Amino acid sequence: MAQPYLHEHVTCVAAPATWLSGPSGQLTGGADGLYVNDRRVLSRLVVTVDGRSPVPVTVRRTGAASAVFASVLRELGDDGPDPTVTLSRRRLAEPNGGTETITLTNDSHQTLSVEVAVEASTDYASMSAVKDGVAAAVSADGMSVEYSASPPAEDFRWQVTIPPRESWTVELRFTRTDGPPVARSKRFSTLRVTADDRRLDALVRAGVQDLDALRSADGEDVYYTAGSPWYLTLFGRDSLWSARLGLPVGHEVAAGTLRALAKRQGVRHDPDTDEEPGKILHEVRPPDAAYYLPPVYYGTVDATALFVSTLAEAYRWGMPRAAVEPLLANVERAMEWLAGHDGFIAYQSSAKGLTNHGWKDSGDGVQHADGRLATGPLALSEVQAYAHQAALDAAWLLESFGREGSGRWRGWAADLAERFRAAFWCEGGYPAIALDGAGQRVDSIASNMGHLLGTGLLTAPESAAVAARLAELRSPFGIRTVAPSSAGYNPISYHLGSVWPHDTAIALLGLVRDGHAGEASAVIRALLDAGERFDFRLPELFGGDDLPTPYPASCRPQAWAAAAGPAILTALLGLDADVPGGRITFAPLAPSPVGAFRVRGLKIGEGELDVSVTAAGTLTVHNGPVGVEFLMADGSPAVISAA
CATH class of the missing domain: 2.70.98.40 (Glycoside hydrolase, family 65, N-terminal domain)
Structure with missing residues (x-):
């Protein structure tokens, strides 16, 4: 049917x-x-x-x-x-x-x-x-x-x-009436923006409203359900990315998501659910609503690394030490799961679960450029990048809390980067979407490479090469999942030519972190154009054509698409939060792709940031959390308003 x-x-x-x-x-x-x-x-x-x-x-x-x-x-x-x-x-x-x-x-x-x-x-x-x-x-x-x-x-x-x-x-x-009553959640965020390009205001406002509406709770632990209607439940990858992209609205949802997932971290080997010790789950369903997947299903290869980096990033944004420390044992178990793979982190589909275990999890989502389906076990490029970043983040966390193991994970990350460099790069100078079961490069030019940016996996020349390829992948409304040159390209397919706002937003943040300001500005303008076409409620995905055509079965709202609005603010400000280190650093895009703008209610630590940027990119801090230093990327103090 x-x-x-x-x-x-x-x-x-x-x-x-x-x-x-x-x-x-x-x-x-x-x-x-x-x-x-x-x-x-x-x-x-x-x-x-x-x-x-x-x-x-x-x-x-x-x-x-x-x-x-x-x-x-x-x-x-x-x-x-x-x-x-x-x-x-x-x-x-x-x-x-x-x-x-x-x-x-x-x-x-x-x-x-x-x-x-x-x-x-x-x-x-x-x-x-x-x-x-x-x-x-x-x-x-x-x-x-x-x-x-x-x-x-x-x-x-x-x-x-x-x-x-x-x-x-x-x-x-x-x-x-067969469950306990659930109170309607109160408004969670006061994040707002006023820009010369008023589409930014509308996109952020709609995204924050949808994130509020998609919040659910596991006891006291609040998380974002993945999306309506198909995925209105706790997911690993989706809920983690949504909380991470949405950090400008506060670290509380990230903390709740991490605790909810930590409670269910894998403890045994179970081929029926794909559970493994240390592994973070894919999704949870109520037992009376589970259909062909088990109520608690672990068929995801990327959530485990994302768990580690989400904790590190939430800590940088102000998640309290007392809330971080109980999760360090989960970080250590997650890292052991990553390190337990023979070679690269890979997955093999099982008869009882999903064919693909990365974010492109449709059956045909991983293809060679000639249209052949990739056969497993598959080692996805972005998963290696996530693992590399997770190892560095784990080392920093363990060191910050006086625990052993930081040297091991830094060495492991360096080794992974060298092996990736030798194995994944295709002729033509771009990273493959994956290595297949025979160790061959799956050579589609795909948006997965955007997830490598900002993770530390790439050298500066490699990062520049990826940024250039993303420019080729960009439609007028975001980054296509695969290039039109791929034999399997279809602009209104699920993963073979469509545009996913979260995928585009992840690449955007990586472009900013790696210093590719021009392409980052172009991506922001594309997302705003997309928002305008969809009444500023961005769907899960849409067509990679020039209309853009709605994907008929797309969730709307979808949490990680809604979080693209707050993520754009992070990118526009070039915001790097380090609350434990006592500093917040800015590198605003200049010139601003949205003209002059002012952001209020952006939560960092226990305070809120109020900052303005001129069309030329000059930044002024009007208010912010106490106990931190406000710096520009060159190390100079940020301008503080006297008003």
């Missing part, structure tokens, strides 16, 4: 709940529904007035969790071409369900007497079954759902009389 398409859907999110429908607001099939914890609470919601379906006119998102649908009743009210009876639906997703407020307004010159009817039901389907297009009515299996209305009515039918120029309203509430 085919995966349902989502590109015309309106999504309201308050993790772990998500509510999807088409522009009419009616829930009639496919992926439509209100879901809580990966089970469908509401599969059908159809509103009629005197048996007629309202004609949709417009829909507007009013926040990450809310939307308003407007429609007209053409056959009711005054004679003439103008509609005089309208119906609006104000939708709000909440963590345990949601509410819909229906308002029927009579702007005609006569009293309106009609029957308003609501058809509401559920099929209890799991999200995974919906995604695979095989959802059918199933038993509740312990799940309980409560529907209510105010004012109440038998069978959700109301006989309504509305005088001219008046309205009638009913509020519907749908709640999953």
Whole structure:
């Protein structure tokens, strides 16, 4: 069966709940529904007035969790071409369900007497079954759902009389009741920006709202669920990257993500789940919603290294020592897993799990330039870069806390870099996407190479070569996953020519760290152009063509796409936080690709940064966390505002 398409859907999110429908607001099939914890609470919601379906006119998102649908009743009210009876639906997703407020307004010159009817039901389907297009009515299996209305009515039918120029309203509430109630999270971030290019303001604002809405919790530990609707749960790679790119909104989510993953760090060898000692998981699903993957699944080759570097980066951004220290044993176990590989860090697909274990995890996501699928075990280029950076980060962490092992990991990183240099570079001067099971280079020109930047794996000439190749991969709206010269290129494929905002944002930060300011500025402009095309709610992915074409089944919002907005601010400021070292360093892009701008509410440590940059790139600090020194990249003090 085919995966349902989502590109015309309106999504309201308050993790772990998500509510999807088409522009009419009616829930009639496919992926439509209100879901809580990966089970469908509401599969059908159809509103009629005197048996007629309202004609949709417009829909507007009013926040990450809310939307308003407007429609007209053409056959009711005054004679003439103008509609005089309208119906609006104000939708709000909440963590345990949601509410819909229906308002029927009579702007005609006569009293309106009609029957308003609501058809509401559920099929209890799991999200995974919906995604695979095989959802059918199933038993509740312990799940309980409560529907209510105010004012109440038998069978959700109301006989309504509305005088001219008046309205009638009913509020519907749908709640999953077989779990503990979850309070709706309060606004988490005050991050905001004002720029000459106002698209930056809108992109950051929408991204921060979506990150807030995608927050969920494992007890006291807050993390970003990966995305709505398919991945509204804890992931390894996705949740770590989202927290890391989103560090400008605070280190608390990174800390919660790390603790939630550390609790589930692998302790044994289990071929059914791909668990191994020290390994960080791929994803977690509620047992009643797991489909073809186990509820706790470890089929990821990159999350383990990302765990280490996320902890190090969160510590640099101000995660307290007392919160970091309990996770150092997990870092040591993670590093032993990385070092336990024979040669490069590689994976072999298993019959019970995913074919590919990197971020391009679709079955055809790793190909040679001639279109042949790469056969495993596969050693991905970006995974070696992650491991190299993780080893250096682990050495720094262990040294910072007086633990042994720093020398071992620095030596291991240096050896890995030399072996990578000898094995991965293709004729034409670019790194292969992977080495296959025969040790041959998988030679597609792919965006994976952007993840090597800023990790310390590359020499300066190698970094310049990668930056030049990324310029070739760049579409008008971001960095393509593979080059159009690849035989398998398809601009609206999942991983073979599409653009992923998080992939582009990771490359952007690497370009800035390695000093490629010109290409970084071009990438920022491309992401802003993309944001404008998607109402500033960036999807999981979109086409690598010049439109850009929506990818029909894309999640929207997706946490690491939402985090691209905050990541752009890090790049624009050239921000390097080192709270343990007592300094924050800036190297703003000059000239600024967004004109003059001012950032407020950027969280570092226990304080907030307020900083402005002129169009020419001159930076002024207006306020910031206490106890740190503000420096420019050349070591000179930053300008501090006297106001």
